[in-house]
Amino acid sequence: MGNLLTKSDEILACARTLIMNGGYNGFSYADIANVVKIRKASIHHHFPTKTDLVRTLVTRYREDAEATVAVLGENVQDPFEVLKVYAGHWASCIEDASRPFCVCAMLASETPALAPEVAVEVKAFFRFLSTWLTSVMERGAREGSLSLSSEPAVEADAFMASVHGAMLSARAYGTPEVFGTILAPTLQRLSPTVAQ
Amino acid sequence: MGNLLTKSDEILACARTLIMNGGYNGFSYADIANVVKIRKASIHHHFPTKTDLVRTLVTRYREDAEATVAVLGENVQDPFEVLKVYAGHWASCIEDASRPFCVCAMLASETPALAPEVAVEVKAFFRFLSTWLTSVMERGAREGSLSLSSEPAVEADAFMASVHGAMLSARAYGTPEVFGTILAPTLQRLSPTVAQ
């Protein structure tokens, strides 16, 4: 009553936060039980194994991202603006510490140690992100809103890599602003209004 | 006799490989004991705690990198070539699977979950790498071997982020070549011989 989220959703949200902090092996069912007010055994009712939990989490994460990106595409027309909004979104998340790292970037780094079912979902997220960014790059090049120096798909993967690498640096240095500092020239370079 | 490496070195080398695979929480003393032919308890003789082991490992890792970079500076004069050699080094490591990820990048992603002594060493590695790349960028700009569009320090951090992000993508996709594909345009952009 009054509770907007189901227990299952609360568990997923909590696990997401814990993974952002320390990765797959950095949290346990006991950790979740301590945050969400539920017993360890009850979590197994919702997600029989840890693999199930994280697989579900990553699938949901991708679906949410797909929906967000669809809305973004409707509200922001200019491809360059889309990239800026995307980068700005992460800059805010990192700076207010609400979501200081991408769950899939975290898990991707652990790929060799992940259960195959999870690894495959992480890969699917990367592919989705790459495909979406490629479409943004293509449209930007077509409309003259972006100045690309390589194939759209390559620019997309390079942009994605910059975002992930910048997250990592912000975390390593312990200074969130670094994310924005690194991304600024990356965006600037893609802008057609800046003479090169 | 006949053994070139000490047990202590073997333990460190093994731990390095294991961290590259699954991070700090992705390996145990038992895992090391299985590879290096030694008992679990004997590892504690060399490294009393896991934190000691990893801190030593990261410190050594940075020292090795400092030495390698010093030699590189003597053998390769042109700053643009230096960046190419650096990127190429990682491309080879990733493609032949010998060292498919940077230990410090791996640990940096887990920063919030690391012991402070380890986190501080990881930070030191990032700072060393950034400082070195900044000096390369500065010299390149001065000598006309690199065309920068931002401050040398910003270009250095952006380059570092591209390398780390590209490692992550190569791992997520499971296709090592992606690393080179992402880094090619990043390097090209810094080359003064290419009209922009």
Add this chain to the structure above:
DNA sequence: GACAATCTCCCTACTGGAAGGTAGATACGT
């Protein structure tokens, strides 16, 4: 040179706690 103390490195055996997961019962809404 001989003896003993010390140090280094590795061992077996163990501890307490945390891990993922299971069994089975209870409460409750339909």
Add this chain to the structure above:
DNA sequence: ACGTATCTACCTTCCAGTAGGGAGATTGTC
């Protein structure tokens, strides 16, 4: 009565770390 959600209690395995001892090299002392 049935399904869902939760509980207590428990299991097995693994974890980091400790206690204590043995073999062999090194060192200090006479």
